[in-house]
Amino acid sequence: MSLMTPEIRPSAIARVNPVAKLAVALLISCALMLSIDWVSAAVALALEAVLLAWCGLSARQFWLRTAPVWIAAPFAVLTTVLYGQDSGAVLLSAGFVSVTEGSVALALAIGLRILAIGIPGIVLLATTDPTDLGDGLAQVLRLPARFVLGALAGLRLVGMFIDDWHSLALARRARGVGDGGGLRGRGRRFGGLAFALLVLSVRRGSKLATAMEARGFGSDIPRTWARESVFGLRDSLVVVIGAVIAATAITAAVLAGTWHFVLA
Amino acid sequence: MTGARVTASGWGWRHAGRARAAVSGLDLDIRPGERVLVLGPSGAGKSTLMHALAGVLGDDEDGDETGELLVDGRRPSASRGRVGLVLQDPDSQVVLARVGDDVAFGCENLAVPRAEIWPRVGQALADVGLDLPLRHPTSALSGGQKQRLALAGVLAMRPGLVLLDEPTANLDPEGVVEVRDAVLRSVEASGATLIVIEHRVAVWQQVVDRIIVLDPAGGILADGPTDRVLSAEGERLAAAGVWIPRFPPAPPERRNRSEASEAEVLLHAEGLCVGRVPFARKRAVVVAGELNLTLESGTATAVTGPNGTGKSTLALTLAGLLAPAGGHLTAADALAAGLGPAPHRWRSRDLLERIGTVFQDPEHQFLAGTVRGELAIGPRALGLGGAAQTERVDALLHRLRLDHLADANPFTLSGGEKRRLSVATVLATRPRLLVLDEPTFGQDSRTWAELVRLLAELLDEGTAVLAVTHDEQFVSALADARLTLVPGAGPAGSPGGATGRLSSGLRRRIGTEPL
Amino acid sequence: MHASINTLTSHTPAPSTSRKPRVLKWRVVDIVVASVIGVASGVIFWAWGLAWSPLSALLAFTPGLEGLLAGGWLFAGVLGGLIIRKPGAAVYTEVVAAVVSMLIGTQWGFSTLIWGVVEGLGAEIVLALFFYANWRLGVALLAGAGAGVAVGLLDTTFTSYAALDIGYKAVYFVSAVVSGTVLAGLLSWLAVRGLARTGALSRFAAGRESGPTDRALSQPAQ
Helix, strand or coil, rough: CCCCCCCCCCCCCCCCCCCHHHHHHHHHHHHCCCCHHHHHHHHHHHHHHHHHCCCCCCCHHHHHHHHHHHHCCCCCCCCHHHHEEECCEEEEECCEEEEEEEHHHHHHHHHHHHHHHHHHHHHHHHHCCCHHHHHHHHHHHCCCHHHHHHHHHCCCCCHHHHHHHHHHHHHHHHHHCCCCCCHHHHHHHHHHHHHHHHHHHHHHHHHHHHHHHEEEEECCCCCCCCCCCCHHHHHHHHHHHHHHHHHHHHHHHHHCCCCEEEEC | CCCCEEEEEEEEECCCCCHHHHHHHEEEECCCCCCEEECCCCCCCCCHHHHHCCCCCCCCCCEEEEEEECCCCCCCCCCCCCCCCCCCCHHHCCCEEEEHHHHHHHHHHCCCCCCHHHHHHHHHHHHHCCCCCCCEEEHHHHHHHHHHHHHHHCCCCCCCEEEEEEECCCCHHHHHHHHHHHHHHHHHHHEEEEEEEECCCHHHHCCCEEEECCCCCCCEEEEHHHHHHHHHHHHHHCCCCEECCCCCCCCCCCCCCCCCCCCCEEEEEEEEEECCCCCCCCCEEEEEEEEEEEEECCCEEEEECCCCCCCHHHHHHHHCCCCCCEEEECCHHHHHCCCCHHHHHHCHHHCCCCEEECCCHHHHHHHCHHHHHHHHHHHHHCCHHHHHHHHHHHHHHHHCCCCCCCCCCCCHHCCHHHHHHHHHHCCCCCCCEEEEHHHHHHHHCCHHHHHHHHHHHHCCCCEEEEECCCCHHHHHHHHHHHCCCCCCCCECCCCCCCCCHHHHCCEECCCCCCC | CHHHHHHHHCCCCCCCCHHHCCCCCCCHHHHHHHHHHHHHHHHHHHHHHHHHHHHHHHHHHHHHHHHHHHHHHHHHHHHHHHHCCCCCCCHHHHHHHHHHHHHHHHCCCCCHHHHHHHHHHHHHHHHCCCCCCCCCHHHHHHHHHHHHHHHHHHHHHHHHHHHCCCCHHHHHHHHHHHHHHHHHHHHHHCCCHHHHCCCCCCCCCHHHHCCCCCCCHHHHHH
């Protein structure tokens, strides 16, 4: 499983402290979430597209990673076209459904917004090694080390869960209950597999906890870190760039008069 | 660095929520630098003692302590870092994603200054003979390597007491030697005290100088120099399931093959390639190829070879659970009984009376809340009536000595009981071919003997058996034929027993590249 | 139940587990098992996210019933809270699950993290209202509903559902709460009960309530 040790190509963004990337993605996400309008989303998306050149992802990786966003956006657009707040001329009306100029405009804004929020997060994460993120969270943000390391150790088990899931499914086939039953049978099998995986994972977790404690984990002495997580000038600069993108998007929307605060 | 001293006086521990104490009335004195093997039947509290010495039994929330257990005169929980513990399961003790980080983990927790950590990491990796880059992913290690990594993590803490809780039970023979030698090298260098639990005595016999046998009823049954304890207690320990070289379990009696009924061909593989489809991929990666094999009724075939040669994948393919990655796998009419020739295309229910599979980890195949319910699943899927179900289940409960556990949850059984149950669930539908993956892994000698006897009976009744195994004793006790998988190209396979024809024409080519 | 334990152990001086003082500090095993549950849930979150696209596409033709799918992302917090029984367990487990699904890759990017925090808090507040002392079915259902309220508010305010008409928003909100109650509350409670029976929770109070966990005594001939 490559999740824990992803093959990250050396690139400008890959060298940035993960905490800085986290801050950037949160800044942009939060700024865009405050309003539903097409200008702020479009401006942010355009600026992000320029920065993608430095992310070091191959085209194939980029499309593969961001595929969920490209799939999700059209569906959200559809829902909004059909059920969005109506205004302006009615284009179509049938039962619950009513399509108006207003709901179509909203739908466009929603589609852009999903892309603008989703893509930077995915791209920044794709260039981050979870171990480095853990180092940053504990050393730079000073989150409690016991919890950061506990989560990191748990994360390592993902690959094992996938193998377990595979074996569990094969074992069900061998026991005569691996197919049939239609949709209900499929649902029951999924539930059974998920529960079996839960049992295995809690047992693994208990054993792992013992192994970690046996190596001095969880005592009250403050621990040292074998690798230092440095938050330098470059990292601050990256955060500033993120802030500029967020601010530009909001300013452009306000100036264009399309800003629409979600709580208003 | 000197070894630590261990003393216990009237020590005992009861796990929270349990009515019976795991250990009680224990008196002990282990001198610095001693090497001790701790033996005892399962349930004697060996692991509890090791956890206590490592200071990881927990606090009041986890259980109640009586008496006193000290390492260098202090409570173990107060002397973290002085004691290092390596556990049985290689997969459950790797903490971090990179080799270097994992070894450094203990040092960091003990607040060793950064400048000192990396030299310690390098030294520890060298001590256990793991010559890998620090950024090497821990997920890519073999079982033996993972155990050596765990040992390195412990050594980097520079402990005075090294505890090993069945460190080699889940390893193949090569891994066992790797780990044992690494332990020896490192304690020789550091002078640390060593305490090992292991029910295969032969592995550690030459290494330790003292054996302590725990009494399940509390306290100590025997304590003294290795040879003296083994000659005085060997027979009793062997009867309790400990592997004592001088008292091996008796091999089963097989009916003379000439008396047996005519062997029928059940499954035939020609140029078979096996492989798995990796996560999020479409095509299988071939791990073993060009295999020729014929499985006949009443015949046992052992599949052996080093780790990573695709033994388990082969077993799963022959069992109709994975699709072949190439070549031909044909079920003869005797096995297919009206179905098509490709087992992986059969419905799940159709496999039940044809091919039964026993997985390496019994927990993977448990589905029900009680032992009785577990045994009834197969017969019910076959559509047997209530009376017929009960009859089969009761017969199996009795045959595999699980009667008293009929209403227990399968997950709460001991290791040996789980293994017996996993075999019983498969026998409940009376398959003509039985496929087993490492059936004797980590089992004590009693379970081993029971299992081998049962398989011998099934063979005499005409069931075909295919077992993936590292266990030479198992092979010589049962196998009529052996298929050896070896990495790289070249002929392999040697005559095992009556059906020597497997020995010719067995070839295996390794192909790691996708097709 | 506990009375019978006491009679069984009356010859030993050891106290019964029921009289143990409640410890609210997290042990290492609490942290690691909560993390592992979070990680496993995160993988399920991710898979649910993949299944969500076609499912919500079906429901996209209904007015707001997509909220019924929200519960698939709410169970981690309730499950962690019910097993660990320590303050913060619901938030921590839900956040770990959210981060893991985010690391694997969801269409919601970093906002997944914010959702995780708020959904976890929804369940956590309910558990805290019962002083981390009541773990019955009713509380589990309420905790699930709490998470449902949290996600209902978030979704109808900040996501594309904010663009819906107020009536559809109400439908969405109610279906999210129902979904949380059933998928997060009821299913988690059942899962914990099942887990306790397998003996996997022997190091947790949640696994010891039904009596001694050693097999010999857990099935007396009654």
